[in-house]
Amino acid sequence: MQSLLRSAWLLAAATTTLSLHAQESSITIGTSLPLSGAQAEAGKEGLAIMQAQIDALNKQGGLSGRQLALKVLDDGYDPQRAASNARQLLQEGSVALLNCWGTASCTAMQPEVQQGQTPLVGVIAGAGTMRQQPGRHAYPLRATTQAEISAMLQQMQTLGLQRVVIVYQNDGFGKDGLQIAMTAFTAKGLKPITTLAVEPSGANTPDLAKQLAAQPDLQGVIVLAGTPATIGLITMARQAHITAPFYNLAAQANRAVVQGLGPYTRGIAFTTLVPSPWKGAVPAVKDYQQLVSHSGMPPASYLGLEVFLNTRTLLDGLRKASPAASRAALTTALDAMGEIRYGAMSLRFAAPRTGSSYVGLTMIDSGGQFRE
Numbered sequence: 001m002q003s004l005l006r007s008a009w010l011l012a013a014a015t016t017t018l019s020l021h022a023q024e025s026s027i028t029i030g031t032s033l034p035l036s037g038a039q040a041e042a043g044k045e046g047l048a049i050m051q052a053q054i055d056a057l058n059k060q061g062g063l064s065g066r067q068l069a070l071k072v073l074d075d076g077y078d079p080q081r082a083a084s085n086a087r088q089l090l091q092e093g094s095v096a097l098l099n100c101w102g103t104a105s106c107t108a109m110q111p112e113v114q115q116g117q118t119p120l121v122g123v124i125a126g127a128g129t130m131r132q133q134p135g136r137h138a139y140p141l142r143a144t145t146q147a148e149i150s151a152m153l154q155q156m157q158t159l160g161l162q163r164v165v166i167v168y169q170n171d172g173f174g175k176d177g178l179q180i181a182m183t184a185f186t187a188k189g190l191k192p193i194t195t196l197a198v199e200p201s202g203a204n205t206p207d208l209a210k211q212l213a214a215q216p217d218l219q220g221v222i223v224l225a226g227t228p229a230t231i232g233l234i235t236m237a238r239q240a241h242i243t244a245p246f247y248n249l250a251a252q253a254n255r256a257v258v259q260g261l262g263p264y265t266r267g268i269a270f271t272t273l274v275p276s277p278w279k280g281a282v283p284a285v286k287d288y289q290q291l292v293s294h295s296g297m298p299p300a301s302y303l304g305l306e307v308f309l310n311t312r313t314l315l316d317g318l319r320k321a322s323p324a325a326s327r328a329a330l331t332t333a334l335d336a337m338g339e340i341r342y343g344a345m346s347l348r349f350a351a352p353r354t355g356s357s358y359v360g361l362t363m364i365d366s367g368g369q370f371r372e
Contacts, residue, residue, distance in 0.1 A: 106128055213237075
């Protein structure tokens with residue numbers, strides 16, 4: 001009897017030791033995403049991409065024999081929850097954070113990232129303090145909002161479009177965008193005809209369409225707004241027979257906007273911050289296409305490719321840091337990566353870490369597809 005009890009105790013001890021060893025040997029990556037609220041669909045798309053990449057790496061044996069674990073917390077696109085999530089993820093031992101989501105949430109997370117001295121790879125925001133002063137531990141890939149608006153203005157100048165109106169969302173996001181736009185206009189010696197504020201819900205778009213229609217020889221409209229306001233403004237403007245082109249930020253280059261615009265997709269341009277996710281000439285894009293071709297994965301999109309590239313960059317950094325998997329080792333590895341190139345998109349993580357300068361332009365064709 002004593003022999004059996006001793007054997008059972010030894011088996012339990014061995015099992016506990018193996019379990020603890022497995023926990024210690026795994027590498028945890030933390031992410032705070034909007035899995036509920038207004039941005040839930042985008043957040044779930046991003047999560048599917050990240051998880052699939054990590055699962056694929058684990059099936060190949062992980063990193064130096066260690067499995068990766070993705071710790072996910074929902075922030076509902078609320079900045080305070082995003083900051084709280086970042087704090088929790090760091091306290092629970094995440095070696096890195098992956099993808100902050102939106103200007104306000106990225107800004108709120110920044111103090112936690114700096115205090116925790118933990119790399120954050122992938123900043124899905126083009127403005128805010130995370131882009132102006134990213135600090136020691138933030139690693140953005142995408143271009144800034146200022147670069148986006150400058151690319152719009154360059155295109156407009158090339159086409160001879162000078163009489164331009166800025167429509168900005170009437171909240172912190174839109175007002176920050178307006179300030180950036182005015183700086184970009186000034187840098188090119190330009191000035192908008194006027195600026196108009198659109199409510200986030202789009203409730204005042206009928207009145208704004210009338211104001212736009214009253215502008216003599218209107219040649220272009222820059223829209224700095226979210227999806228409901230963008231769809232509402234363009235729809236009302238087209239119904240008011242305004243034919244001027246509309247220029248939008250990359251965040252609105254998605255299927256929801258295409259579907260919402262219905263028959264009013266002609267003459268609508270969007271900036272892009274990554275290569276076309278539908279052209280496989282770039283090796284990383286080809287890998288992304290293969291990933292999303294699997295059953296249950298979201299269709300290819302600009303956002304999906306951006307998340308894929310952010311995740312790939314973090315995983316490459318972890319490979320370079322391997323077999324060490326500490327925050328300090330990863331920071332050193334990321335700093336030493338040199339040029340990172342994904343087609344026309346290239347960047348270095350050298351100070352001041354402004355991300356890539358790549359900004360493209362895309363439009364919606366007659367079939368409702370994005371064409372560059």
